[in-house]
Amino acid sequence: MTETAISSCRAFVFDAYGTLFDVGSAIKRCQESLGDEAEKLSELWRRKQLEYSWLRSLMGDFTDFWTVTGDALDYSMAAIGKNDPVLRSRLMETYLSLDTFPEVVETLQTLKNNGHKLAILSNGARHMLISAAKSSGILSLFDEILCVDELRTYKPHPSVYKMAADKLELDASEISFQSSNGWDIAGAGHFGFKTAWINRAAQPVERLSHRADVILARLDEILPLTIKPQTA
Amino acid sequence: MTETAISSCRAFVFDAYGTLFDVGSAIKRCQESLGDEAEKLSELWRRKQLEYSWLRSLMGDFTDFWTVTGDALDYSMAAIGKNDPVLRSRLMETYLSLDTFPEVVETLQTLKNNGHKLAILSNGARHMLISAAKSSGILSLFDEILCVDELRTYKPHPSVYKMAADKLELDASEISFQSSNGWDIAGAGHFGFKTAWINRAAQPVERLSHRADVILARLDEILPLTIKPQTA
Numbered sequence: 001m002t003e004t005a006i007s008s009c010r011a012f013v014f015d016a017y018g019t020l021f022d023v024g025s026a027i028k029r030c031q032e033s034l035g036d037e038a039e040k041l042s043e044l045w046r047r048k049q050l051e052y053s054w055l056r057s058l059m060g061d062f063t064d065f066w067t068v069t070g071d072a073l074d075y076s077m078a079a080i081g082k083n084d085p086v087l088r089s090r091l092m093e094t095y096l097s098l099d100t101f102p103e104v105v106e107t108l109q110t111l112k113n114n115g116h117k118l119a120i121l122s123n124g125a126r127h128m129l130i131s132a133a134k135s136s137g138i139l140s141l142f143d144e145i146l147c148v149d150e151l152r153t154y155k156p157h158p159s160v161y162k163m164a165a166d167k168l169e170l171d172a173s174e175i176s177f178q179s180s181n182g183w184d185i186a187g188a189g190h191f192g193f194k195t196a197w198i199n200r201a202a203q204p205v206e207r208l209s210h211r212a213d214v215i216l217a218r219l220d221e222i223l224p225l226t227i228k229p230q231t232a
Numbered sequence: 233m234t235e236t237a238i239s240s241c242r243a244f245v246f247d248a249y250g251t252l253f254d255v256g257s258a259i260k261r262c263q264e265s266l267g268d269e270a271e272k273l274s275e276l277w278r279r280k281q282l283e284y285s286w287l288r289s290l291m292g293d294f295t296d297f298w299t300v301t302g303d304a305l306d307y308s309m310a311a312i313g314k315n316d317p318v319l320r321s322r323l324m325e326t327y328l329s330l331d332t333f334p335e336v337v338e339t340l341q342t343l344k345n346n347g348h349k350l351a352i353l354s355n356g357a358r359h360m361l362i363s364a365a366k367s368s369g370i371l372s373l374f375d376e377i378l379c380v381d382e383l384r385t386y387k388p389h390p391s392v393y394k395m396a397a398d399k400l401e402l403d404a405s406e407i408s409f410q411s412s413n414g415w416d417i418a419g420a421g422h423f424g425f426k427t428a429w430i431n432r433a434a435q436p437v438e439r440l441s442h443r444a445d446v447i448l449a450r451l452d453e454i455l456p457l458t459i460k461p462q463t464a
Contacts, residue, residue, distance in 0.1 A: 055415050056440065058385075153290075156291045157291070157292075183283070187287070187291050204311050205310075207304065
């Protein structure tokens with residue numbers, strides 16, 4: 001039973017971008033400068049950001065996520081024929097104060113009140129994560145903010161998920177991992193986490209070898225699947 | 233001088249899909265069944281095929297390229313709401329007899345006549361590459377058909393490019409690598425090959441750390457940059 005699998009978990013680990021933080025909110029704040037191109041830029045920026053993180057990991061040519069995010073933006077602005085250094089700076093800065101999705105704060109607060117350990121496990125650079133979490137008021141809810149800065153490789157490399165299990169001092173099977181990214185769910189499941197895919201955009205299932213234990217439309221749908229751990 | 237770099241190369245190694253073979257030709261043969269969705273399916277199929285090859289390499293969950301190609305097609309057909317097993321089979325079969333781009337045969341023939349070693353270095357499974365190369369009449373022009381079946385990881389992992397240098401018994405710097413994929417050029421350049429990016433679609437430069445030595449619009453534009461090796 002997949003729901004039972006999640007209810008027995010002792011820690012809830014969250015992907016950041018697209019799962020807690022609405023990466024589309026970066027573009028929305030610069031909508032007036034982008035007009036009809038806003039959606040295309042938003043989609044391409046995110047896609048290239050992921051591609052560059054995977055490609056650099058695979059090539060053995062790591063660079064931090066702030067640089068990757070800027071490189072992806074440069075490619076995407078070039079692709080829509082936009083050369084505007086001021087707009088570029090504004091878009092990059094929005095990444096440091098992204099909006100959370102509406103249900104995020106209350107979901108995290110409830111899980112914490114129920115005695116669960118909470119962590120972020122993200123490809124983001126530490127300064128990016130701390131800044132966005134502080135700006136949206138969720139930083140204090142987490143026991144750990146886990147990033148790949150020292151590992152020098154990105155998800156879905158198994159070493160990234162292993163770092164979370166090691167830092168939380170839990171077996172992989174005791175951790176429920178939440179992500180809106182199907183590929184991240186596949187990587188986490190392959191490593192051994194229980195997984196909840198927050199499929200906000202109702203996308204097709206990724207054809208990778210590990211499927212999510214549960215598929216939810218919003219993050220708060222995980223609450224009925226969790227139970228408060230018994231105290232001794 | 234980048235052109236001099238290529239003129240001193242002793243072997244020419246080619247990516248297959250998108251470089252020698254027109255992957256769009258797969259969809260064109262099934263255009264009547266797809267109508268307006270043809271272009272979207274073609275673009276998404278290719279994108280997911282690449283993503284799955286990178287993700288599986290990074291996760292340490294390799295499967296052969298025929299399976300990856302089928303998985304990517306399944307995702308893409310689901311994304312456009314198409315459930316048609318006969319069409320799926322027809323699309324997969326076209327991968328075994330893809331068209332080459334118009335200038336490919338003559339370019340390869342000229343390089344071979346001038347005494348250069350030629351090889352394919354592709355993520356494709358051996359049976360896929362042999363079938364497509366045989367069907368388009370270019371198989372006999374190559375000294376080596378190099379695929380990742382034994383390495384169990386995909387480009388741009390450095391071990392794939394290293395395999396080519398090892399099999400050709402050449403130093404990386406003596407090899408000119410041709411690909412239409414900017415990320416593949418970055419991986420090959422990072423390993424140490426000389427690189428020619430065949431940028432057929434006039435795409436923006438990928439923001440990865442290695443840039444191409446030359447950027448060409450068609451494969452035959454490499455011929456003026458090559459010289460016939462001197463015999464002893």
